[in-house]
Amino acid sequence: MLKLNDPSLFKQKAYIDGRWCAADSGRTINVANPATGALLGTVPEMGAAETSRAIAAANAAWKGWREKLAKERSAILRKWYDLILANADDLAAIMTAEQGKPLAEAKGEIAYAASFIEWFAEEGKRIYGDTITTPGHGRRIMVTKEPIGVCAAITPWNFPAAMITRKAGPALAAGCTMIVKPAELTPFSALALAELAERAGVPPGVLSVVTGNAPAIGGEMTSNPLVRKLSFTGSTAIGKLLMRQSADTVKKLSLELGGNAPFIVFDDADLDAAVEGAMASKYRNSGQTCVCANRFYVQDKVYGAFSEKLVAAVQKLQVGDGAAPGTSQGPLIDERAVQKIEAHIDDAITQGGRVLTGGQRHALGHSFFEPTVIADVTQQMKVAREETFGPLAPLFRFQHDDDVVAMANDTEFGLASYFYSRDIGRIWRIAEQLEYGMVGINTGIISNEVAPFGGIKQSGLGREGSKYGMDDYLTVKYWCLSGM
Numbered sequence: 462m463l464k465l466n467d468p469s470l471f472k473q474k475a476y477i478d479g480r481w482c483a484a485d486s487g488r489t490i491n492v493a494n495p496a497t498g499a500l501l502g503t504v505p506e507m508g509a510a511e512t513s514r515a516i517a518a519a520n521a522a523w524k525g526w527r528e529k530l531a532k533e534r535s536a537i538l539r540k541w542y543d544l545i546l547a548n549a550d551d552l553a554a555i556m557t558a559e560q561g562k563p564l565a566e567a568k569g570e571i572a573y574a575a576s577f578i579e580w581f582a583e584e585g586k587r588i589y590g591d592t593i594t595t596p597g598h599g600r601r602i603m604v605t606k607e608p609i610g611v612c613a614a615i616t617p618w619n620f621p622a623a624m625i626t627r628k629a630g631p632a633l634a635a636g637c638t639m640i641v642k643p644a645e646l647t648p649f650s651a652l653a654l655a656e657l658a659e660r661a662g663v664p665p666g667v668l669s670v671v672t673g674n675a676p677a678i679g680g681e682m683t684s685n686p687l688v689r690k691l692s693f694t695g696s697t698a699i700g701k702l703l704m705r706q707s708a709d710t711v712k713k714l715s716l717e718l719g720g721n722a723p724f725i726v727f728d729d730a731d732l733d734a735a736v737e738g739a740m741a742s743k744y745r746n747s748g749q750t751c752v753c754a755n756r757f758y759v760q761d762k763v764y765g766a767f768s769e770k771l772v773a774a775v776q777k778l779q780v781g782d783g784a785a786p787g788t789s790q791g792p793l794i795d796e797r798a799v800q801k802i803e804a805h806i807d808d809a810i811t812q813g814g815r816v817l818t819g820g821q822r823h824a825l826g827h828s829f830f831e832p833t834v835i836a837d838v839t840q841q842m843k844v845a846r847e848e849t850f851g852p853l854a855p856l857f858r859f860q861h862d863d864d865v866v867a868m869a870n871d872t873e874f875g876l877a878s879y880f881y882s883r884d885i886g887r888i889w890r891i892a893e894q895l896e897y898g899m900v901g902i903n904t905g906i907i908s909n910e911v912a913p914f915g916g917i918k919q920s921g922l923g924r925e926g927s928k929y930g931m932d933d934y935l936t937v938k939y940w941c942l943s944g945m
């Protein structure tokens with residue numbers, strides 16, 4: 462059983478309109494620890510009816526919430542932030558138990574998740590409009606920003622806390638209300654955050670968490686006309702489905718979908734720094750992030766040296782239960798994830814790829830997998846086209862800058878990209894040519910609350926974090942004042 466300083470943070474009920482509730486049917490779904498397979502607990506298996514009630518409650522709560530002063534909302538959000546940090550150890554323990562990531566990474570995610578609440582608590586006080594020079598006598602033009610209204614959020618299992626705060630932070634700060642549907646695999650982090658929101662003084666209905674049947678909950682969220690906006694983070698296939706489903710009620714959408722991040726090492730790179738960045742970008746969360754480097758393009762002259770250094774670093778990773786001291790690689794989320802990385806490795810080997818380290822299921826069993834590096838990878842292999850979402854670094858060799866830009870851009874995705882170089886001309890040129898929403902230059906870690914996170918092409922719509930992240934939850938109202 463999970464040991465917490467405050468066991469009341471471990472909730473096995475959903476949170477709707479300020480009340481902890483079971484599903485109408487009484488049914489529950491099981492949540493297991495991926496490191497052990499052991500049952501962690503259950504959450505209500507809710508569907509459309511409960512979601513509809515949560516939406517009605519959010520709509521009813523909206524008026525009171527938006528009429529509060531920004532400063533009043535900010536004070537409540539700040540308190541939520543403080544409570545998240547004060548309970549960081551428990552929140553991290555819950556996260557590691559349901560998601561598998563090492564405890565140190567879970568603590569890192571809690572701090573990162575909290576930072577969005579802090580940032581938007583402050584940013585909510587700084588929403589500005591415009592006045593526009595009039596085109597006619599006796600008229601004045603003004604533009605104000607207003608909260609869009611009831612928002613729905615559907616979030617994934619890879620960052621069980623941060624993917625919620627990146628949405629709830631700006632939504633609540635802007636004066637919107639929100640219903641969150643967390644991933645079935647990681648609902649307890651979401652429910653613990655809701656408990657802390659309640660303690661911070663977030664009023665009933667302003668933030669609800671509905672657990673259960675994804676298609677049923679998502680179906681209600683996308684078809685209910687009271688919902689003005691949907692924010693989704695997850696797979697591209699489900700993002701497209703939700704976009705289609707939202708068409709009939711013309712909802713505003715924020716979509717954070719898949720990536721296929723290139724990580725380019727040019728021959729003038731600081732190789733040790735590039736390896737450090739590669740490790741952080743590729744193996745964090747066992748390769749299960751949408752901004753994880755998915756394809757390593759290494760220039761011919763440094764290919765041998767880079768691959769040797771990378772393999773040495775990968776072999777130092779310690780695979781184990783995320784709750785055990787010293788673990789730097791937890792299990793993958795489930796068996797399906799293991800099968801995907803296996804399929805990518807098999808396909809690469811069949812087409813001439815060479816395994817430099819790893820390549821197998823880990824001796825620990827369950828969904829543990831050996832951190833892997835494969836050399837001699839080509840654009841024809843599956844790893845080049847699909848997001849692996851696991852601890853596999855495929856190495857591609859390239860000769861010229863133009864070639865690598867073409868290969869890096871040869872994907873329907875456009876989320877994160879990375880490259881290492883010390884030549885300022887090359888840096889400027891390559892950064893401009895990469896067709897991605899984000900570019901990390903001489904770094905493997907790019908995400909923080911003050912910067913706009915998001916993609917282009919089929920990686921999605923909208924931005925999270927920064928002043929741009931607030932725009933996703935605001936509408937523009939144009940006032941034309943005449944008859945003066």
Ligand code: ADP
Pocket residue numbers: 615616617618642643644645675676677678679680694695696697699700702
């Ligand atoms: P992954 O393959 O990484 O699990 P998904 O896109 O399936 O990514 O999951 C992301 C989120 O989308 C989760 O909360 C999941 O429950 C939810 N989801 C999955 N299918 C649907 C659906 N048909 N409608 C609404 N939400 C869904």
